[in-house]
Amino acid sequence: MSSTAESPQPLKIVIVGAGLVGLAAAVALRREGHHVEIYESSTFKTELGAGLAIPSNTLRSLIELGCIVTNLNPVENLCFTSMAHDGSEAGLKSDHTDYEARYGTPWVMAHRVDIHAELLRMVTTSDIPGPAATLHLGQRVLACNVSNCSIALATGETISADLVVGADGIRSTIRAAVLGEDVHIPASGTAGFRWLVDSAALDPYPELDWIVKARPLGARVISAPMGLGLADHRTIVIYACRGGDLINVLAVHEDKRDQGAVPWNVPTTRDALLDFFSDYHPRFRRLFELAPVDGIHVWQMRVVPPLANWIRDRVCILGDAAHASLPTMGQGFGQGLEDAVALATLLPLGTRRTDIPARLVAYEGMRKPRTEWIARESYEQQAVAEKRGIYLRSIEMRDAVMGYNVREEVKRVLSELTELTKSDC
Template identity: 35%
Template sequence: MAERTPGGPPLCIAIIGAGLCGLAAAVSLRRQYHRVELMNKEIGAAISMQVNTMCVLEYFGYNKDNLQGVDFVGIINFSSTRGEVKEMINLKDLPDITGGRMGINCLRTDIHNELKHLAMDENGVGPPARLHLGQEVVLCDPVEGKLTMKNGEIHDADLIIGSDGIHRVTLPEQRLGVLGLHPCRHGNVINVVADHTDDRDQDKHAWSEIATVEEVVEQLKHFHPRYFNFFKLGEQPIIQWQLRALPLLPTWINGRTALLGDTVHTTLPTLGQGAAMVFEDAATIGCLIPMGTHREDIPARLEAYQSLRKPQGELVNRESLEQTTIPSKRAQELRTVIHRYDAVEITKKYFKDHFEGAT
C-alpha cells in the first residue's frame, strides 16, 4: 500500500534515464513526497553552472562543499591560432546580469553524485528514489502510463518522464576552433575542452567516443603553441563529444508523459545554459505536481509545464546556435534575461494563480 502523506497518497513516477536530468527530476519530485522509480540502462568532465542554475540547486537543498566548485567569475576568449585575447567578460562588473551572485565550475561527476545523494539518501525530504540498473525501456504508452522493459516487465506509472539525454538528435555543421579551460575541484583540476570540426561520417560514429592523445594532437595541430601543449599532456580517457543541437519539437508532452532536458532542447554550449535548462525543467515539473496531486490532474499539469518551459528552452536552443554564426547576437541583454530567470519562483506563482486549491 502506498505511504500516506499529509496531502494524500503519493503518485508513482517513472523516470527514464538517471543522468543529471533524471536525478534532478527525482530530487524535485521526491521533495513532493511522491514515489520515484529511476530506470537506467556518466562520464566525467567539467560543467559550468550559471546563476539561474544555482537558484534551483538551493531549492533542492544541495551542499555547495560537495561540488568542490570554483566561482565562475567571467570568460576570456582567445584566438586559437594567434593566441591573443579576443574578448574578456568579467561578470563581477555586470550586476544586471548576475544580480550580484556567482555561478560555479565543477566536475560533472561531483554534481551527479550530489544529485544522487539528494535523490536517494534515506535522510532526505520525502521517500528516497529507487534506482533500477540495467533497465531498458522498449515500449511506452504515454497516455496510459505504461512502460514495457526489455526483460518483459511492465511498469505502471501516474507520470512518466523521459530524460535519456541526447542519443537521438541531429548534428549541425559548425566551423569551430575554440579552447576552453575550466578550473574545478577547488582549482586543483583543470578541465581542457577543444572544439573542432568533425568531418567524419556521422552514421559510422557514436556521439561520444574515446580518442588517443595522438589523434587529438593531429586534429588540433593548427592551434597556437601556448594551447597546443595542453593536448600533449592529455591523459586517458580523452572523450570526443559531438556538439549537437536538437530541432525545435512541436510538443514536449503526451498524455501523462513529459520529456525533460537534453531530450527536448539539446543545445550548443555557447551560452553555458545546458545544465541550467535541465535543472529548471526539473524544478518546474516538481513545483507543478505537489503532494496531493491526483492521477487525473497530470495532463493539465504537464500542459502547464510545457507552457512555462518550452519558450525558455527553445530560446536558449535557438540563441546558442545563432551565437556561433551571428556575432551581433552576443548581447548582454539576452544573458540578463536568462541568468535572472528564477524557475522556482515563477512556477510557484503560476501554480498559485492557476491551481491553488485544486490539490
C-alpha cells in the same frame, strides 16, 4: 480541487534515466512528497563526462533542492578571458565578479561526476523532505505505453505509474512514445575534442600559468585564426574543476567527418589533436601535449530540433530528450534542471491523477518557448560569426537567462491554475 479533504495522497512517478536531469527531477518530486522510482540502463561503474558549467540560475536551483555546494568541489568562474590562436590577447573579456550580487549566486565550474554524486545523495538521503526515491540500475526501458501510463523493461516486466517522466537523453525512448514517432536528430557539423588533465601537470611550464595561476580565476577561451572563413570556428574552452585539481579542456570545431557514419563519442589520439591545431601558438601546443594518451575523445554535438509537443496524457519529457543544445551558453544541464523544478512545483502533494494532464500542459507552456530560444541561441552563437560572444557581451541576455527564477514563475502559473480550478467547482 488540487487536494482531498482527507490527508493528501502522493503520486507514483516513474522517471526513465538517472543522468543529472533525471536525478534532479527525482529530488524535486520527492520534495513534494511523491513516491519516485528511477529506471536506468547503466550501472554507474564508470565516470561520466568531464567538467560542467553551473551558471547562477543553475546553482540557485540546486541549492533550493538541498544541494550542499561544497560537495560539488566547485571552482568559481569569475571571468572569461580570450586569447587568439597566435598567443596574443583576443580582446574578449567578461567580468563575472558581480554575478553573486546580481543574481544571488555565482557561476561555478564542477566535475560532472561530483554533481552526479551529490544528486544521488539528494535522491536517497533522509535529510531532504519526502520519501527517498528508489533507483533501479541495469534496467533498460524498451517502450512506453502512453494510454496505460506504463513502461516496458527488457526483463519483460511492465511498470505502471500515475506519471512517467522521460529524462533519457538526446536519443530518448520516451520522446518517441510522446510524439508517436522517432525524431531524427540532425548532424550539426560541430564536434569537440574533450579531455582532462591534472592541474599539477601544468606547474613545470610557465607558458601555461595563465590558465589557473592568473587571477581572477575563470574560463579561458582560445579563438580560431581570423580570416579563414566561417568553417574555421575552432574554439578552445579551458577551466578548472574539482577544487582546482583538474583542468577541463573542450576544443569545439567544424566536424568534417560524415557524422551519420561515426559514433557520437569516439576516442582519438594526441597526434590527431596536435595535427588539428598545428597552426596554434607553441604555448598552446604544450597544453595539447599534456592531454592523456588514452583520455581524449571526439564528441559530436547535436541539437534537438523544436518538437511538436513534450507531453501526452500523463507522460512527459524533459532535459536533453526535449531540447538538447550546444554548450555555447553553458545552459544544457541548467535548462533541464529548470524543467525538473517547474514540473515538480506544478505537482504539489495532493495533486490528483486526473489533474496531471492539465498540469503537464502548463509545464510545456512554460518551458518549451524558453528552452527552444536558448537552444537556438546556443547553436547560432557557435555557427554564425556575427553572433559569437554575444552572450558574454550582452547584460540583457545574461539577465534573461541567469536572472530567471523558475520557481517563482511556476508558482504564479500554479496559482492561476488553482484559482481556475476553484472557479469551476
